[in-house]
Amino acid sequence: MLLFVSILVARLFRQTRVGRLAQAAREDDLAARAVGINPAGQQMVALLLSVVIVAVGSALRVYALGVITPRFFFFEYTLITLAMLIVGGRNSVTGALLGTVVMTIGLEGMRYVAGPDVNVAALDWLLRDGLTGIFLGGAMLGFMIFRSSGLLDDWELDAWLLRLRHRRRAERPDSPPVTAESPPPQANSLVTSDVTVDFGGFRALEGAHVAVEGGEVVGLIGPNGAGKTTLLNVIGGVVTPASGRCIAAGRDLTGAPTHVVARGGLVRTFQNLRLFGSLTVQENVEVAALVAERHRPGRPAPDTETLLRGVGLWELRGRRARELDYGNARRLELARAAAARPDFLLLDEPTSGMSDAESLEMIHRVRTTAALVGAGVLVIDHDLNFIIGICDRVYTLDQGKIIAVGTPAEIQANPLVQAAYLGSDAGGQRRGH
C-alpha cells in the first residue's frame, strides 16, 4: 500500500509545477535561475516529501521488526538505498523500482552463496563474509563509472505505455494555426550605469554604461576579452560589481540574485549553452513559461507552439535537448528565454559557432522572437557584421570601457572601433570562437 502510494506520489510529483521546476534546477542550476526559478524552494519541497515517505516507511519497518536499533538503519541501509538508485537510474521512478528489485535479488543471491547451504570450497577464498559488501560496492562503482545514468536513465513505464497507445491510434492531429499577435513594446528601460568590475587585481569593466529602451534592439560588440560577458553577468546578478548600478523598469536590481533579476524581466542566454539536457525541447520552453505564469502576469505570453515554431523547432519538440545539434540548441535557448516573458532579452553571442548563413538566420529569429514577446534586446556579438542588420544602436566595448555608441553605420565608420579590432588579435573579425 505504502509502496503504491510512494510510487504514485513520486510519479505525480514530477508532473506538478514544483516537480517540473525541480527537474529543471537539477539539470542546470544557473540556467534555471536565469529563467526565474529559485531552486531552494523546489528542493525543499522535494526533500520534505521524501522525508515524509521515508519516515512512514521506517515506522512500518520498525513495526514489522518490533525493535529499533540504529544498526538497521544507519550505514547499511543508506548504502543499499543509494546503490539501488545508482543501479536503477536516479532520473526515473521506474528506474528506482527496478534498482530496488535488482539489488534485492542480487543481495539475497549473494547471501545465499555466502551462506551455509552452498558448499563449494573454491568459493571460500572469495571472503564469504564480505560477499554482499563486495557486490554492493561493485555494483555502485561499476554503474557510476560505466553507466552513470543507471539501467533506465529517465525511461518511465507509464509514459512508454502511453506513447505506445498513442502510436496505435495512428493519429497526427493537425496542429492549430499559429496566431502571432504582436504586443506593443514595453515603455520601460534597462540602464546600467558606471559599472566597474574587478577580478582580483584585474579590472574587467570600468565605468561601463549601457541603456536599452523597451522594444529596442541594442548590440554590444568588442574583441574577445573586452568584458561583454562580464557586463551581462553583472546585469544577470552572477557577478557583483565593485561599483555601478543596474536599473530595469525603474527597479534597482544591482546585486539581486539571478532568479529575482529574471522575474524582474531580464532574461539571458549563455555564451556556452545551458539547456536542461534531459528534458525535451518542449519541456525546456514549458518550464520557463511555468515560472513566468506566476511571476510575470500581464505580460504577453505566446504559447509554446508559437515560440517553438518561431525558432523552427516545433518538429523536434519531443527530442531531448541534449540530442540537439549546436544550431538547434542555440535556437532553443532563445525560445526558452522568450518563454520567460522578459522585458529584455540578453543574448550572449547567439551566433557563436554558427556558419555565416546560420548566423544571419539566427539574427533574424532573434528579432522576430523578441517582437513576439514585446521585449527589448541586448545582443552581444564579437563580430559587427552579424548584428548590424538588426540593431538600432550599437555599443562598443574595449578593454572594459565603452569606447563608442551609435548607429551601426556610425560604429562601422568609427576609427576608435576599427583600432580596437585591429589592435586585438584580429580574431575579432573572424568567426568560430
Ligand code: ADP
Ligand atoms: P568577452 O568580451 O569576451 O565576453 P569577458 O567578459 O568574458 O570577455 O572577460 C573579460 C575579461 O575578464 C577577460 O580578460 C577574462 O579573462 C576576465 N574574466 C572574466 N571572468 C573572470 C573571472 N571570473 N575571474 C577572473 N577573470 C575573469
Ligand code: MG
Ligand atoms: Mg564573452
